[in-house]
Amino acid sequence: MATLAPAFSPKHMDYQRIFEEINEEIKNDAPCGEVASYIPELGRVDPNKFGVHLTTVNGEHYSFGDSDEKFSIQSIAKVLSLAMAYNMEGEALWERVGVEPSGTPFNSLVQLEYDMGIPRNPFSNAGALVIADILVSHLANPKEEFIRFVREVSGNNEIDYCTRIAESEKSMGYRNAALINLMKSFGNIKNDIDVVMDFYFNLCSIEMTCKELSRTFLFLATYGICPETKQTILSVSKAKRINAIMQLCGFYDEAGEFSFKVGLPGKSGVGGGIVAIYPNKYSIALWSPRLNKKGNSSKGIKFLELLTTKTQASIF
Numbered sequence: 436m437a438t439l440a441p442a443f444s445p446k447h448m449d450y451q452r453i454f455e456e457i458n459e460e461i462k463n464d465a466p467c468g469e470v471a472s473y474i475p476e477l478g479r480v481d482p483n484k485f486g487v488h489l490t491t492v493n494g495e496h497y498s499f500g501d502s503d504e505k506f507s508i509q510s511i512a513k514v515l516s517l518a519m520a521y522n523m524e525g526e527a528l529w530e531r532v533g534v535e536p537s538g539t540p541f542n543s544l545v546q547l548e549y550d551m552g553i554p555r556n557p558f559s560n561a562g563a564l565v566i567a568d569i570l571v572s573h574l575a576n577p578k579e580e581f582i583r584f585v586r587e588v589s590g591n592n593e594i595d596y597c598t599r600i601a602e603s604e605k606s607m608g609y610r611n612a613a614l615i616n617l618m619k620s621f622g623n624i625k626n627d628i629d630v631v632m633d634f635y636f637n638l639c640s641i642e643m644t645c646k647e648l649s650r651t652f653l654f655l656a657t658y659g660i661c662p663e664t665k666q667t668i669l670s671v672s673k674a675k676r677i678n679a680i681m682q683l684c685g686f687y688d689e690a691g692e693f694s695f696k697v698g699l700p701g702k703s704g705v706g707g708g709i710v711a712i713y714p715n716k717y718s719i720a721l722w723s724p725r726l727n728k729k730g731n732s733s734k735g736i737k738f739l740e741l742l743t744t745k746t747q748a749s750i751f
């Protein structure tokens with residue numbers, strides 16, 4: 436029987452060499468896509484930035500490019516707000532938001548009326564607004580308590596919101612206002628719309644580097660337990676379920692394509708970030724602000740596709 440070549444054995448995986456190899460392969464590709472400009476402040480970001488950071492469950496680190504530069508994590512924060520709300524609300528949460536892939540863009544309104552104000556999943560904007568509403572119901576000071584949770588999970592007290600980006604999004608937040616008003620009319624938003632939207636825009640504005648982001652998400656590769664502090668962030672079952680939702684819904688109407696090409700659970704944001712999880716192996720964060728037509732980082736997806744191809748390792 437054939438044995439695995441050392442380069443492909445998880446114990447001997449030389450991620451650094453693989454990152455460099457991938458970069459050689461794609462560095463001369465024509466730039467693909469545009470930065471998100473519907474949030475004016477995001478439109479000012481240098482489109483050619485590119486960073487990668489991989490953290491293994493054993494605490495090894497591998498990085499490439501602009502991996503130490505902060506960027507707006509945007510919808511990636513929806514995973515963290517879901518984790519916090521799931522802990523507080525338990526299974527009752529699924530009465531207000533589903534777990535099915537939507538097959539529609541992140542800011543789509545079309546299904547919401549048919550579905551009587553119940554979003555298909557927590558990673559669409561509609562779903563994340565319901566999660567924000569749940570947190571507003573549970574927390575006395577939502578912004579303070581949520582960022583405290585994020586700092587705890589990330590093991591980093593410096594992580595913060597970016598008011599400039601939150602305000603910029605608020606100034607153009609017409610679609611999110613439409614979504615939340617529609618859900619309010621169906622009774623699926625319990626709090627004041629402006630309070631929930633303010634909280635939502637703030638959580639989307641959190642900034643992290645690729646290194647911070649991959650470290651923050653490591654708990655989803657370790658079945659809910661923070662590998663450094665041994666603190667339980669989520670139960671094994673909840674961590675499994677959040678990974679499953681990332682697999683099916685993390686990239687909106689490109690979730691199937693991402694599974695097909697990359698084969699890992701992941702989440703994207705319109706800031707150009709992507710985080711992907713290999714349970715029991717690693718968490719990886721990438722940043723490249725040019726987005727494809729589905730609002731996901733073009734180069735980030737390409738890089739991950741080559742990573743799981745070259746390492747011959749994905750969850751499938």
Ligand code: GLN
Binds near residue numbers: 508541604703
């Ligand atoms: N804050 C962004 C919005 O609501 C998040 C979207 C995203 O990252 N896909 O439009």
